[in-house]
Amino acid sequence: MLPSAHRQVLVTGGGRRLGAAICEAFAQAGWRVWCQYRASKDEALALCERLRAEGGTARAVEADITTEAGRRALMAEVTAVAPLDAVVNNASAFEPDSAQDFAADAAGRQLGVNLIAPLDFARLLAAQPQPAGTAPADRCALHILDQKVYNLNPDYFTYTVSKLALERAVALQAQALAPSARVCGVSPGILYASGPQTGDNFSLAARANLMRRPIDPADVARSCVFLAETASVTGSTLSVDNGQHLVPLPRDIMFVVDELLAGTAPSTPAP
Numbered sequence: 001m002l003p004s005a006h007r008q009v010l011v012t013g014g015g016r017r018l019g020a021a022i023c024e025a026f027a028q029a030g031w032r033v034w035c036q037y038r039a040s041k042d043e044a045l046a047l048c049e050r051l052r053a054e055g056g057t058a059r060a061v062e063a064d065i066t067t068e069a070g071r072r073a074l075m076a077e078v079t080a081v082a083p084l085d086a087v088v089n090n091a092s093a094f095e096p097d098s099a100q101d102f103a104a105d106a107a108g109r110q111l112g113v114n115l116i117a118p119l120d121f122a123r124l125l126a127a128q129p130q131p132a133g134t135a136p137a138d139r140c141a142l143h144i145l146d147q148k149v150y151n152l153n154p155d156y157f158t159y160t161v162s163k164l165a166l167e168r169a170v171a172l173q174a175q176a177l178a179p180s181a182r183v184c185g186v187s188p189g190i191l192y193a194s195g196p197q198t199g200d201n202f203s204l205a206a207r208a209n210l211m212r213r214p215i216d217p218a219d220v221a222r223s224c225v226f227l228a229e230t231a232s233v234t235g236s237t238l239s240v241d242n243g244q245h246l247v248p249l250p251r252d253i254m255f256v257v258d259e260l261l262a263g264t265a266p267s268t269p270a271p
């Protein structure tokens, strides 16, 4: 395996929140980081400037990862510098819908970002040519999942379906893309407030796990670096969620916090 200083990683949706933590962890581990953004240009540029000031190598790159042409153009830009060693499929859309009311076109767009783009980036990573006479490169695609896939409830229906399919695809793609690339999953629990969630709601929800404490996004990011640098692991998913997937809830955590407060939510530890 190349030393980390010679390896490069692409992080989708890398400008803010978990994506930014992942960019930071790889940069601190010595990787060259490509931070893909769509809307978060200012955040991505500022993040990469900070990482460079701290001695890392990081570049922000705007790309549309929702189209095949956009993904191919991004891969061409990145691999023009050097082969890509890892991709972290972090970008995702989290839109409220239900099994009863989902709109097919909106669901298709969400599946495009959350499922098709990660599958495509993994195969593009694996399809890079191996320079003749060189040792096989260790390449790794990482799919960011969600503890929801082990702990079903019907809220955020299309999002959940997309992550369920991606979770199953970890093993499937590991089989299909070997030995050209490894494929692993990282499955976080709740990390940040999303959608309509208030700060108060989030601070309670963040503790509704076995350890009764918030999950540190840096732990999720370090897990990505660990998997990218550990050549013997493929087809596996690491849960980084303080055991949240072992705390069943009837609805998305943000909708049962009030019941948690009132002590009426079933199968729920005290927050």
Ligand SMILES: NC(=O)c1ccc[n+]([C@@H]2O[C@H](COP(=O)([O-])OP(=O)(O)OC[C@H]3O[C@@H](n4cnc5c(N)ncnc54)[C@H](OP(=O)(O)O)[C@@H]3O)[C@@H](O)[C@H]2O)c1
Pocket: 012, 013, 014, 015, 016, 017, 018, 019, 036, 037, 038, 039, 040, 041, 065, 066, 089, 090, 091, 092, 093, 094, 113, 144, 145, 146, 147, 187, 188, 189, 190, 191, 192, 193, 194
């Ligand atoms: N947040 C949590 O508590 C939590 C819990 C479990 C799992 N996860 C998983 O962890 C990952 C990161 O979570 P996060 O909350 O940090 O993510 P996020 O803020 O919801 O989204 C990350 C980035 O994805 C890009 N993105 C969103 N919708 C897009 C679309 N329709 N087309 C193209 N790009 C789009 C955006 O990039 P731009 O801003 O540049 O447009 C956005 O900043 C996700 O895969 C998520 O499913 C998160």
